[in-house]
Amino acid sequence: METTTIKIQNLKCHGCANTIVTQLSKLNDISEVTVNNDTDEVSFNYISDTDKLSAIKKLSDLGYPIEGEANSLPKKAKSFVSCAIGRVNN
Template sequence: MKHTTVQVQNLKCGGCANTISTQLSKLEGISNVMVNNDTYEVSFDHSSDQEFEVAKTKLSDLGYPMIGEANSLPKKAKSFVSCAVGRMTK
């Protein structure tokens, strides 16, 4: 099991963190998801590079691309939706 920490864009609040934790935890092979709003970090355990890539894609699809990746207007908009959903499901 590998432990990975990545920094993501558009992470604003506990709602964002809740959405990220919930959605990544649903992925097969991903566990121990932790989100730190202060450092924009998401950390999780995974078994393979393929599982890491799936998690990275999921983060981007939710509107939280990794730092250094393209952060288009649609991604920023998705992050606001993800944030709102995360606040409602707390």
């Protein structure tokens, strides 16, 4: 098992972090998901590079693309929805 830390965009609050932890933890072979709101970073353990790429895609689908990836208006909008869901489910 390996660990990675990824810098993401659009991270605003604990609601965002809650959604990210909840959704990434549902992925196969992803564990120990943590979010640092101060540094805009997500850390997690993974088994294979395919698992890592699946987590990165999931982050982007939720509206939190990795730093350097295109951050389109639809992605920003998705992050607000993910944030709101995270707040409600917290």
